[in-house]
Amino acid sequence: MGRRNDHTAEALHAMAMAAARRLLAKEGLSGLTVRRIAQEIGYSPGTLYNHFANLDDLVLQVNAETLDQLLARLRGLEQQGSEPLPVLRAMARAYIAEIRAAPQLWSAVFEHRMAKGSELPDWFPGRIARLFEPVEAAIGPLFGPGCEADCRRAARVLWSALHGITSLVLSQKLDLATGLSAEDLADDLVTNYLAGLNRKLTNG
Amino acid sequence: MGRRNDHTAEALHAMAMAAARRLLAKEGLSGLTVRRIAQEIGYSPGTLYNHFANLDDLVLQVNAETLDQLLARLRGLEQQGSEPLPVLRAMARAYIAEIRAAPQLWSAVFEHRMAKGSELPDWFPGRIARLFEPVEAAIGPLFGPGCEADCRRAARVLWSALHGITSLVLSQKLDLATGLSAEDLADDLVTNYLAGLNRKLTNG
DNA sequence: ACCTGAACACCGTTCAAGT
DNA sequence: ACCTGAACACCGTTCAAGT
Numbered sequence: 001m002g003r004r005n006d007h008t009a010e011a012l013h014a015m016a017m018a019a020a021r022r023l024l025a026k027e028g029l030s031g032l033t034v035r036r037i038a039q040e041i042g043y044s045p046g047t048l049y050n051h052f053a054n055l056d057d058l059v060l061q062v063n064a065e066t067l068d069q070l071l072a073r074l075r076g077l078e079q080q081g082s083e084p085l086p087v088l089r090a091m092a093r094a095y096i097a098e099i100r101a102a103p104q105l106w107s108a109v110f111e112h113r114m115a116k117g118s119e120l121p122d123w124f125p126g127r128i129a130r131l132f133e134p135v136e137a138a139i140g141p142l143f144g145p146g147c148e149a150d151c152r153r154a155a156r157v158l159w160s161a162l163h164g165i166t167s168l169v170l171s172q173k174l175d176l177a178t179g180l181s182a183e184d185l186a187d188d189l190v191t192n193y194l195a196g197l198n199r200k201l202t203n204g
Numbered sequence: 205m206g207r208r209n210d211h212t213a214e215a216l217h218a219m220a221m222a223a224a225r226r227l228l229a230k231e232g233l234s235g236l237t238v239r240r241i242a243q244e245i246g247y248s249p250g251t252l253y254n255h256f257a258n259l260d261d262l263v264l265q266v267n268a269e270t271l272d273q274l275l276a277r278l279r280g281l282e283q284q285g286s287e288p289l290p291v292l293r294a295m296a297r298a299y300i301a302e303i304r305a306a307p308q309l310w311s312a313v314f315e316h317r318m319a320k321g322s323e324l325p326d327w328f329p330g331r332i333a334r335l336f337e338p339v340e341a342a343i344g345p346l347f348g349p350g351c352e353a354d355c356r357r358a359a360r361v362l363w364s365a366l367h368g369i370t371s372l373v374l375s376q377k378l379d380l381a382t383g384l385s386a387e388d389l390a391d392d393l394v395t396n397y398l399a400g401l402n403r404k405l406t407n408g
Numbered sequence: 409a410c411c412t413g414a415a416c417a418c419c420g421t422t423c424a425a426g427t
Numbered sequence: 428a429c430c431t432g433a434a435c436a437c438c439g440t441t442c443a444a445g446t
Binding site: 107111153173 | 231232233234235311315317319320324329332333336357358360361364365366367368369371372375376377378379384388389392393395396397398399400401402403
C-alpha cells in the first residue's frame with residue numbers, strides 16, 4: 001500500500017504510547033501486544049517497527065513515563081521541609097499512592113524483562129537511578145560532611161526496601177495479616193530505619 | 205499411539221519438574237515452554253496436561269521447591285542462637301547466597317505471573333508465608349509479651365525490605381555505586397532496622 | 409520514506425483418535 | 428487410563444511489494 005501520511009512520526013509515536021498505556025492499564029503486561037496496539041491506532045503491526053525498535057522498547061518507554069511521574073512528585077516533596085523523617089515518610093506515601101492510582105502500570109514496571117537475547121538499554125537504569133536523588137537529598141541531613149558514601153548507601157537501602165514492601169503488596173504475595181496496609185509497613189520501615197541511623201550516628 | 209507406560213505418573217511428574225528446572229536455570233522463564241519440556245522428557249506436549257493443570261501450575265511447583273530450599277536453610281539458622289541481630293544477619297546472607305547460587309530459578313520466583321484470566325492458586329501464598337516464620341522467631345526476643353502483632357509486622361517489614369534489595373540487585377536495576385554489594389545493603393538494613401526497633405522499645 | 413500484509417518461527421492449550 | 432499429533436488461536440518480527 002505505501003505511506004499514508006495521516007500522522008507525523010511524532011503523532012504516531014504518541015498514539016502508540018497512549019494506546020499501549022491504555023491497554024496496559026486495562027489488560028496488564030500479558031495483554032499488551034504489538035498487534036493490539038497496531039489495531040488500536042489503525043495501523044498494521046509492521047508500522048510499529050518503523051517507530052520503535054521492538055515491543056520491549058515500547059514498554060520501556062511507557063515504564064519510563066510511569067517512573068518520571070513519581071519522580072516529579074518526589075521532587076515536589078523534597079523542597080517541602082528539611083526534617084528527614086516526615087519528608088521520607090511523605091515520599092513513601094507518594095510512592096504507594098502512585099502505585100494505588102495505577103497498579104497495572106506499576107506492575108509493568110516491576111514485571112517487565114527484556115526478551116531472551118537482549119539487554120536492558122543503557123538509558124533505562126538511569127531513569128530508575130534518578131529516583132534515588134530526592135531520597136538522598138531528603139536523608140542527607142542525617143549525615144555529616146564526608147559521609148556521602150554512607151548517605152548514598154542509606155538512600156539505596158531505604159528505597160529498595162520500600163520497593164520490596166510495595167511490590168509484595170502489589171503482587172499479593174505478602175499475607176497481610178489483620179489490617180496491615182502497605183502504608184503501615186512503609187511507615188514502620190522508614191521510622192525504624194531512620195531511628196537506627198540516628199542511633200548509630202549519635203553513638204558513633 | 206495410546207499409553208506407553210514407560211514411566212509411572214510419579215516418575216513422569218518428577219522428570220517434568222527436573223527438566224523444567226534445568227531449562228529455567230539455563231534459559232530463564234521466557235525459555236521455559238511446554239513444548240520444550242515435553243521434548244526434553246520424550247513425551248508429546250499434550251501429555252503434560254495429564255500431569256499438570258497447565259504451564260503456570262508447573263512453574264509454581266518448581267518455584268515452591270526453590271522457596272522450600274531457602275526455608276530449610278532459614279530453619280537451620282533459627283536454632284543457632286538467640287541473639288536477634290546475628291541470626292537475622294545470617295538469614296539475610298542465606299537468602300542472598302541462595303539467590304547467587306541459582307539466580308535464574310529465583311528470577312522465576314520473582315517474575316512469574318499467572319496467565320491473564322487465572323488467579324494464584326490457594327496453596328501458593330502459604331509457601332511464601334512460611335518464610336516469615338523463622339524470621340518472626342528470630343526477631344521475637346526483641347518484643348515483650350503481648351506484642352505479637354508488632355513482631356509479626358516487623359518480621360514482614362524486614363523480610364519484604366530484604367526482598368526489595370535482593371530483587372533490585374538481581375534484576376540489575378539498582379545502580380550499585382562503587383563497590384556496594386547486596387550483602388552490604390542487607391547488613392545495613394538489618395542492623396539499622398533492628399537498632400531502630402531497639403531504640404523504640406527502650407524509649408517507650 | 410513509510411506502510412501493508414503475508415510469511416516465518418514460534419507459543420499454550422484442546423481434543424479426537426488411537427492403544 | 429493415558430498418549431499422540433494435529434488443530435486452533437494466538438504471538439513478535441521481518442521483509443518484499445507497493446505508493
